[in-house]
Amino acid sequence: MKIGELARQSGLTASRIRFYEASGLIQAVDRQANGYRDYPPEALATLNIITSAQDAGFTLDEIRHLLPVASKGGWQHDELVDAIQRKLAEIEAMQRRLATTKRQLNTVLNSIRNRPQDVSCAERAQWVLERLHSEPGTAARPSRTKRGPTG
Numbered sequence: 001m002k003i004g005e006l007a008r009q010s011g012l013t014a015s016r017i018r019f020y021e022a023s024g025l026i027q028a029v030d031r032q033a034n035g036y037r038d039y040p041p042e043a044l045a046t047l048n049i050i051t052s053a054q055d056a057g058f059t060l061d062e063i064r065h066l067l068p069v070a071s072k073g074g075w076q077h078d079e080l081v082d083a084i085q086r087k088l089a090e091i092e093a094m095q096r097r098l099a100t101t102k103r104q105l106n107t108v109l110n111s112i113r114n115r116p117q118d119v120s121c122a123e124r125a126q127w128v129l130e131r132l133h134s135e136p137g138t139a140a141r142p143s144r145t146k147r148g149p150t151g
Contacts, residue, residue, distance in 0.1 A: 006039050010047040017047065025050055025064055057087060107132050 007014045020026050021037075026046050029037045046067065053063045066083055068074045111131035115124045 001039050001041065001043070003037050003039065006043060006047070009044055010051070012047060012051070020047065020050060023060060023064070025060065025067065057091065058083075062087075104132060 001009075003014045003017055006012075006017055010017070017026070021029065026039075026043055029039050029043070032038050049067065050060075050063055053066065054060070058066070062083060066076075066080055068076075108128060108131070111128040115127055119127065
């Protein structure tokens with residue numbers, strides 16, 4: 001199949017397909033006498049695997065090592081399973097970091113919304129930071145030893 005048809009069926013641009021070919025993600029194709037690339041039907045399946053893997057967070061280098069290798073008899077099952085388990089662990093770690101960040105941002109937002117109005121801007125900022133670094137429900141008013149610009 002020609003690159004235009006492959007692009008249409010895969011939803012990718014021809015330049016993206018050529019990039020994947022140059023990167024070794026899809027096998028080099030035969031060229032017809034007129035110079036056009038002639039892709040085998042399995043190229044579409046390979047492109048679908050590549051885009052799905054990218055959507056799942058795999059890098060192109062990771063994908064390169066996961067694709068079936070004709071010289072090795074196809075899929076490398078153990079490597080594929082290991083890579084998927086590593087990606088799942090990365091996603092779980094990212095979810096934990098995002099949950100922590102979300103809690104911190106909610107604390108900051110609630111502290112800003114509920115800050116004391118009768119203190120300076122600098123004291124308000126300190127008060128918000130104290131809320132960020134303390135357990136919820138232990139909010140105390142900032143000390144009023146220095147007066148900065150009001151805000």
